[in-house]
Amino acid sequence: MLTHVLTLTDTTPSASSSTASRRQRIGARIGDGAALLLPGGALQTRSNDTEQRFRPDSDFFYLTGLAEPGAVLLLRPGREPEFTLFVQPRDPKAEIWSGRRIGPEGAIHRYGADAAHPLGELAERLPALLDGVESVYLPFHHAPDLHLALLAALAHLHRRDRLGEQRPECLRDARALLGEDRIFKDAAALTTLRRAVEISAEGHLAAIRGVRPGLSERDIEAIIEHRFRRLGASGPGYGTIVGGGDNATILHYVANDAPLIAGQLLLVDAGAELDCFTGDITRTYPISGRFSPEQRDLYQIVLAANEAGIREARVGSDIDAIHGVCLRILAEGLLDLHLVEGGVDEVIEQQRYLPYYMHRTSHWLGADVHDAGHYTLGRRPRPLQPGIVLTVEPALYIPADDPRAPPGLRGCGIRIEDDVLIRAEGPEVLSAGVPKAVAELEAILGSDPLL
Ligand SMILES: [Mn+2]
Structure with a gap:
């Protein structure tokens, strides 16, 4: 044998x-x-x-x-x-x-x-x-x-x-x-990458269905990575981030060992790697299954930025433009919340948003989670062309000790990240399998009491 x-x-x-x-x-x-x-x-x-x-x-x-x-x-x-x-x-x-x-x-x-x-x-x-x-x-x-x-x-x-x-x-x-x-995904690369993102989405879905107070960030990591391996991925394509409460405000949090507390949000950034292509998806949702009104308002700002950023992911545009579109919506949201002051242009030009949004919005995605290929050509942002795959991942992070923030939002980190294929006919969201609308999330949160 x-x-x-x-x-x-x-x-x-x-x-x-x-x-x-x-x-x-x-x-x-x-x-x-x-x-x-x-x-x-x-x-x-x-x-x-x-x-x-x-x-x-x-x-x-x-x-x-x-x-x-x-x-x-x-x-x-x-x-x-x-x-x-x-x-x-x-x-x-x-x-x-x-x-x-x-x-x-x-x-x-x-x-x-x-x-x-x-x-x-x-x-x-x-x-x-x-x-x-x-x-x-x-x-x-x-x-x-x-x-x-x-x-x-x-x-x-x-x-x-x-x-x-x-x-x-x-x-x-x-x-x-x-x-x-x-940087231009050929047919085989795209087939593999699509599947890697699908498996990533399955992992996130399992986590969303499984989350509830009393579990730990460990459980969520295990649920996700079990799905990844079970569905044929080699494992995560980068260190899985499972951050409850103010752990979500640590950008590269990978300890994933804190208990999940009712009333807090959970940020999960995870992607499955298949044949050396990786997905990269982030979702944020309430541990007890329902957003508080304050959390929901903050979430809607980031979601609006995510959706506008995706619409901007089209041929001829570039990732600076995507970042700009997202930044404007985030800055307007921060103004509505009274976390920053001034006009929206002022907030952007003087980077007053920086305490709440300190990273860029997009990176190339493929064999490496931050994939190969020049970001600029001749010192100008590279025009997007069909076959490029990138992420759109706007976020807002409210420091736990921010005296300007309403107490209910202190220590809240919200990031919504999708994987987007640039096509002549417009952006295709490869990670559309994971819900991000509030109602869609709340409909399935905690619905699977497996653990
Ligand atoms: Mn990413």
């Missing part, structure tokens, strides 16, 4: 047409004469001699579909071999301890490499593979081992200049290269 299972695993084709067409696209972009060198990522120490679960480098996985620590990709458009992988060699004893490896053979048969070698041969083989290449794309950040290997190869080729060998003389940033491809 065991042999049978292993045989099946070994012959399952993992190389997909989407990664092949991405390599082709990138190859055409860099042209013959260039090469791309990418690290697959390494295991990260958690403590002492234990490691975090492996998560491959986003750029590497985007082009290979391979999730194995230590791998290296070399792409040389127009040369033979064009697509080379360096991977850990098969080692039955090591694999008993740390998991199966594809080995060079698997790299060829399952991942479509034209050539594959054990990782240990990288330094020795790199000079010949780069001989005659004019420029090399590699990540400028977070790849120190690869930098050393490349510099050694360049030095080797330099020494052999008089023998006719030619070293690359130009280094370029692979992150920028890949970012400009990844």
Whole structure:
């Protein structure tokens, strides 16, 4: 039985047409004469001699579909071999301890490499593979081992200049290269991202249905992440934030271990990761199932900003414009609540809203929760184009010790975040599966007494 299972695993084709067409696209972009060198990522120490679960480098996985620590990709458009992988060699004893490896053979048969070698041969083989290449794309950040290997190869080729060998003389940033491809979601990326956002939405729905006083932020985190894994995601795509009461005013709160108190709001920011694409959704709702009138008024301000921001997410606009639209509504709301003074333009120009809204409204979304791709082109905000996916996440945070705030709103943090696909015909809200209207939320809050 065991042999049978292993045989099946070994012959399952993992190389997909989407990664092949991405390599082709990138190859055409860099042209013959260039090469791309990418690290697959390494295991990260958690403590002492234990490691975090492996998560491959986003750029590497985007082009290979391979999730194995230590791998290296070399792409040389127009040369033979064009697509080379360096991977850990098969080692039955090591694999008993740390998991199966594809080995060079698997790299060829399952991942479509034209050539594959054990990782240990990288330094020795790199000079010949780069001989005659004019420029090399590699990540400028977070790849120190690869930098050393490349510099050694360049030095080797330099020494052999008089023998006719030619070293690359130009280094370029692979992150920028890949970012400009990844920012426009291709069909496969969009299918995966849609599913990741759907699973994220299912996790939020389970939390909304399960929430009630007496539980802990821990329970909500567990409910959400159970749904994520149960529905096929690898887990959360970033640290899940479950903040009750004034924990919601801590932007990167991840302790998630406080009791849920009746009368308080709960802010949940969570996204599921599937095949290295992640959702990113935030919802805020009352722990006991009903907003107080004050909480509801504050919530409606943020919701109006969220909806207006989404309407602004259209071709030709940009994320500064989305931020501006949201900011105006938030500033008007803060004026209505007497938390700030002056005219709305004054509040915005003098940034009087900052104590209550201190972050930006949007970021790109995809393989990384803060995804790749330039935010500005020529120092101007990048015009939105079809295929870009971004978040719209306006918020208001009322500090717990704010003497200007009505007591019922002190320590309230409200953020409403959706994932939006830019399309020619207008924005598509990928995260529409999670309700955000007050009545829709109140209709299902706490309806599932599972725990
Ligand atoms: Mn976000």
